[in-house]
Amino acid sequence: MNELTISLDNSGSHPMYEQIYAYIRDEIQSGKIRAGEKLPSTRTLASHLGISRSTVDQAYEQLLAEGYMIASPCRGYFVCELDQLYQLPSRTQLPVAERHQESKEYRIDFAVNGIDKEGFPYQTWRKISRNVLNEDDGTLFQLGESQGEEALRVEIASYLHHARGVNCGANQIIVGAGNDYLLMLLHVILGMDWKIAMDNPTYTSASVAFQKMGYEVFPLEPDDMGMIPEKLEECGADLAYVMPSHQFPLGSVMPIQRRQQLLAWAAKKEHRYLIEDDYDSEFRYKGKPIPSLQGFDSHDKVIYLGTFSKSLAPAIRISYMVLPVSLMHRYEERGRNFSVTVSRVDQKILEMFFREGHFERHLNRMRGVYRTKHDCLISEMKKIQHICRIRGEHAGVHILVEMKNGMTEQEAVEAARKAGIKVYGLTEYCIQPLKDRDTATVLMGYATLSEEQMKEAVQLLAEVWGF
């Protein structure tokens, strides 16, 4: 073939070389120009089309680069053999996976994982963000340490030491974008095929994560003090996931004796660890915060997880994990390779938020806000104590409500739903059905609600639950 008649559009909307490239490509794809066929020389085609040779050169170069043709020295350009197994798809959209939808049928949602929106220190956060961006010389846009920036880790270590009794150096801290991510990283660090014991009920997001990652999860029903050491020993797990400061969702605090028993369990074997999720330890309304389990650990057995999702905002996406010193070499070997998941700008903002004392002030303020909401909800709920009993108060941002009106959990949730109120059945947080508990129990979170909303909601609940 020595001639190709291509109708070129001179309007300039598409470069000339691109039109030539696209024409020849399509001809090859559709089989109109066959494999092995010789294409005109660039000189011939240029003169045929009345355009400059460099334009044709450019088109041919693209065709060569993409492999539609080859150049054979002294012989010219030839069309390549294309594997016909593959049909080119049309450029229409492929069917799209269904959209994950949130229901909007509730007027008042006692969400257990929210925060008080107004409580977030927007002004301060914005001001620090502006300063951080203005003062940056570009460093913050270069890749940082995979563990997280040292300056932030030093702040976190100091906070953890003073507020939570956690015993660690900044170098044991790994900053990550959320607990789910940190559990993934932990999975890489610890390796596959672990058996893990978890409370039932528990923070199901973690149990699901472990299951999806291939760990065998043993759900253990806790007593009032938390995970039962005998059951733990029996089940054969070598990891145990606990929330000693405030069990989610039951709200129990693990007493010192039980903590020591769990630590002793972990100390018995080399490859045994306790994962302490200290998710909302900041909010305690009676007494001072319960110190962390990690702080009592002298055998280097506790993997400590903390987050700013509760204390600051879920969308901040900054969590941290404190590894025992004995796991640091495994982190170096297996985990260091994974780049940090939090931007340096965000890390710097949080560091400044700590350093300027805002975090402490914010926590104190939020404790007040949540205590007021907590007290309001408790006093409202007392009005219907003939219908239900409150448990798990004094800490966190939700309460447990045990039905005394003969309703099943599902009936209680459904009755509330009909009144436009969302409460959460305890069953939602169970890995498997509970054996030792027959009371219908629902959870009510108060972080996102105003006092007016809570008053209104409890009045409505009194009606639908009280018959």
Added chain:
Amino acid sequence: MNELTISLDNSGSHPMYEQIYAYIRDEIQSGKIRAGEKLPSTRTLASHLGISRSTVDQAYEQLLAEGYMIASPCRGYFVCELDQLYQLPSRTQLPVAERHQESKEYRIDFAVNGIDKEGFPYQTWRKISRNVLNEDDGTLFQLGESQGEEALRVEIASYLHHARGVNCGANQIIVGAGNDYLLMLLHVILGMDWKIAMDNPTYTSASVAFQKMGYEVFPLEPDDMGMIPEKLEECGADLAYVMPSHQFPLGSVMPIQRRQQLLAWAAKKEHRYLIEDDYDSEFRYKGKPIPSLQGFDSHDKVIYLGTFSKSLAPAIRISYMVLPVSLMHRYEERGRNFSVTVSRVDQKILEMFFREGHFERHLNRMRGVYRTKHDCLISEMKKIQHICRIRGEHAGVHILVEMKNGMTEQEAVEAARKAGIKVYGLTEYCIQPLKDRDTATVLMGYATLSEEQMKEAVQLLAEVWGF
């Protein structure tokens, strides 16, 4: 025991109740007050110490909450049995893992993974950041969609469609904090125990990630066109990780024929996928960008990975993965549970950066910047072409240099190091030693360097490499 003599500090530096709590706790921990012993009533202790009863109540409540004592109705308070296996650690710092240190011995570093610092549009980014924070009503601080915000995904889908020929809906896109994270998520979605074929040499960070996650990695030496289908078929892998637009580090472009062969390989079995890492496809200096492999895929077999680390900045920590529709149900089932790793603020900033046309402008500007640097380095290197030959040019932000002076790779790297210049041996990017290649090859990245630095460096290299 009915008396406890506690010396209280009235200065106010520690609350009274806390001093009482700490004193009794320490006495119990040290064994001075024994298990089973009865503690004084709150009334007795208060009058003994001459303080209010509510202060003692508060201290006792904390001791009860932490499990140091129990309250027995009508009988009083008793010290609990503590498991003596566990000694409380002293509050001194545990030994700290060694700090990861970067070497500073190089004056000029031909880093292959950097970006041009000056090129980052700080002003625009800051301005958008300010606007986003100022206009936000708090929504951005609530947890968003685990896939990433839809508005951002729509922008990415549109960009990918137009610039890369990627054929996808926004709902197939998953936004994540970096490629390493997305590979972890992919690991959860696909499940354990896959065999994956990778080019050797390759982007080692990915091969290490797969290995750490327990995948069996098959390193295949590519020819000039990329991964060889026969070798792929032979090795028994069902995943193949390729960089068709610009193989890292070799710089080769996979021709259409080879692409079709790989797609045909994937189409042969249900659970076979190609992972296309399109890491730096934005930067191509000759012709138009090579369309993605994903765009040619009509059998829904390509998992496409892209990042803003190269095109914007490494510390932005925003990457994305386009899943084939056939994998979306697995994502819903296994991956949806994992919360998003990029903050909504950052997602919103990037969305605005796209929507206001900054991304396109930025890419065009950076193509110019990198082309100039590229041309400068090439023309400098031509002066020493008797010593070494250039390969892998025309795209990306690094070149390959094959030594013709008889030096081994190690000798070339070492000679450069003595001159204060860092170049990178090809071996660093190998999963295992190369069999089919005997030429000593080094990589030189130019993204972070100025023209002056490159000129100076090549002069120095001419001396140390030219004898």
